[in-house]
Amino acid sequence: MSQARIAAPTVIPAVHLLAPAKLNLYLDVLGQRSDGYHELETLFERIDLADEITLTPQVDGVTVTCDDPTLDCGVGNLATKAAELLRRTCGVSQGVAIHLAKWIPIASGLGGGSSDAATVLLGLSRLWSLALPVESLRELACQLGSDVPFFLEETAFAVGRGRGDACEPLAGPLPVLWHVLVVANAQLSTKEIYEGVVKNHQAHPPTTPLTASPASLTMCLHALRNGSLGELAKGLSNALEPEAIRRCPVIKDVQTCLRTSGCLGVMVSGSGPAVFGLCHDAAQARTVAQQVRQHGAPQWLVRVVRTFDGALEGASGTRVA
Ligand code: C5P
Numbered sequence: 001m002s003q004a005r006i007a008a009p010t011v012i013p014a015v016h017l018l019a020p021a022k023l024n025l026y027l028d029v030l031g032q033r034s035d036g037y038h039e040l041e042t043l044f045e046r047i048d049l050a051d052e053i054t055l056t057p058q059v060d061g062v063t064v065t066c067d068d069p070t071l072d073c074g075v076g077n078l079a080t081k082a083a084e085l086l087r088r089t090c091g092v093s094q095g096v097a098i099h100l101a102k103w104i105p106i107a108s109g110l111g112g113g114s115s116d117a118a119t120v121l122l123g124l125s126r127l128w129s130l131a132l133p134v135e136s137l138r139e140l141a142c143q144l145g146s147d148v149p150f151f152l153e154e155t156a157f158a159v160g161r162g163r164g165d166a167c168e169p170l171a172g173p174l175p176v177l178w179h180v181l182v183v184a185n186a187q188l189s190t191k192e193i194y195e196g197v198v199k200n201h202q203a204h205p206p207t208t209p210l211t212a213s214p215a216s217l218t219m220c221l222h223a224l225r226n227g228s229l230g231e232l233a234k235g236l237s238n239a240l241e242p243e244a245i246r247r248c249p250v251i252k253d254v255q256t257c258l259r260t261s262g263c264l265g266v267m268v269s270g271s272g273p274a275v276f277g278l279c280h281d282a283a284q285a286r287t288v289a290q291q292v293r294q295h296g297a298p299q300w301l302v303r304v305v306r307t308f309d310g311a312l313e314g315a316s317g318t319r320v321a
Pocket residue numbers: 036037038039040144145146147162163164190191192194
């Protein structure tokens with residue numbers, strides 16, 4: 001006599017994903033827009049410093065937890081916003097518990113919150129089997145923040161225009177870059193940095209460009225495509241850097257330390273205070289990092305990082321030395 005089979009409940013396993021940080025190798029502010037944002041031209045690079053995100057299905061609602069008690073896990077968190085937006089847009093009834101293991105320093109110019117949001121959009125689209133067209137996902141990403149569309153692309157390098165949200169991934173072959181990343185224990189508000197740039201500009205004659213970059217995006221792209229690190233170092237530029245230094249003077253000390261340690265070029269990323277030093281290769285980056293740890297302030301976070309061109313799912317190597 002055959003026994004009746006009792007169907008086991010289907011358990012959907014949790015999904016583990018990476019949310020990598022970015023550097024801006026180049027950032028120019030071209031002008032103010034009528035929507036309150038600024039028109040940008042920027043060159044993004046994804047790096048292998050990444051938050052780790054776990055998405056666990058639950059019956060209802062979105063809950064977010066984080067290993068960093070200083071991070072707001074409520075409705076203000078971009079991961080929460082991303083999950084809620086996707087659920088609302090696609091009429092999803094299932095819920096999700098999101099856990100963030102934060103490795104990317106918060107409010108440092110490395111795009112951690114934006115990357116978390118993009119990874120949640122990608123991860124939940126897979127988890128909930130949403131056949132959302134790429135264009136629709138991009139639209140949602142734009143609603144969440146100017147940098148979010150870049151992280152959606154899963155590309156190593158991209159040019160950002162408009163608010164930074166009009167993203168053009170760069171096709172290879174492109175080099176893997178090595179940097180030493182230093183973040184002083186400070187946080188800066190992107191909004192306040194942009195306001196500072198405008199205020200400073202208003203003190204100058206109206207014919208003066210909003211920012212005056214000594215380099216150009218074309219020069220940077222040319223150097224990157226040719227793998228010419230010396231030229232790329234000369235092309236590193238960030239129009240937000242002077243305002244970031246004004247608000248956070250320790251950035252100057254970080255830059256001096258990276259320069260005297262032999263970096264080819266040194267620049268603030270985004271609205272700071274993160275600073276990166278471009279190095280020849282992995283070996284030089286390790287030597288520079290050692291020197292910065294020796295001569296810099298003990299509370300500075302110092303990491304060797306490289307271009308990240310891996311997948312978000314199942315990848316490893318987040319805890320870089
Ligand atoms: O888009 P996101 O929310 O990341 O931007 C944070 C703040 O940075 C905005 O509220 C705005 O004040 C400023 N911002 C800007 N122009 C941009 C991007 C950001 O003024 N292109």
